[in-house]
Amino acid sequence: MLFELAKVLHGEVGASRAAVDAGFCDHDRQIGQTGVTVHPKVYIACGISGQIQHIAGMQDSDIIISINNDPDAPINKIADYVINGTVEEVVPKLIKYYKQNSK
Numbered sequence: 499m500l501f502e503l504a505k506v507l508h509g510e511v512g513a514s515r516a517a518v519d520a521g522f523c524d525h526d527r528q529i530g531q532t533g534v535t536v537h538p539k540v541y542i543a544c545g546i547s548g549q550i551q552h553i554a555g556m557q558d559s560d561i562i563i564s565i566n567n568d569p570d571a572p573i574n575k576i577a578d579y580v581i582n583g584t585v586e587e588v589v590p591k592l593i594k595y596y597k598q599n600s601k
């Protein structure tokens with residue numbers, strides 16, 4: 499689902515260490531203290547809690563959007579926009595609307 503969203507946005511998928519450890523992503527996509535540092539125009543945190551080791555690798559992003567089912571997730575404190583909900587319900591809508599509105 500995230501790779502489809504990235505394709506629509508002409509972006510890339512990064513991951514937390516938890517996602518890498520779970521086998522969802524290769525380690526070369528891990529963002530943070532023991533991964534890479536990124537500073538994109540838009541960073542969409544999908545189910546990212548916002549631990550310091552992850553924040554270290556993305557806090558200089560221009561715009562941070564957080565999608566999280568926990569309104570108190572630490573990532574929300576540094577996010578410019580917060581969407582309260584599950585990744586499973588929110589991301590398909592983003593894909594749909596970005597597709598509709600992209601030239």
Ligand SMILES: Cc1cc2nc3c(=O)[nH]c(=O)nc-3n(C[C@H](O)[C@H](O)[C@H](O)COP(=O)(O)OP(=O)(O)OC[C@H]3O[C@@H](n4cnc5c(N)ncnc54)[C@H](O)[C@@H]3O)c2cc1C
Pocket residue numbers: 513514515516517528529530531532533544545546547548549550551552555565566567568571583584585586
């Ligand atoms: C020495 C050291 C180095 C580390 N280096 C790194 C590093 O480089 N990069 C890194 O990322 N981590 C690193 N970590 C691990 C870091 O401390 C965190 O454990 C990790 O970042 C947590 O990843 P997460 O946010 O994906 O998972 P979690 O902390 O488990 O958070 C998941 C979040 O997603 C939300 N959520 C769950 N399900 C859904 C859903 N369906 N829809 C929406 N929201 C949902 C939860 O509410 C929660 O906020 C390091 C740790 C140590 C000790």
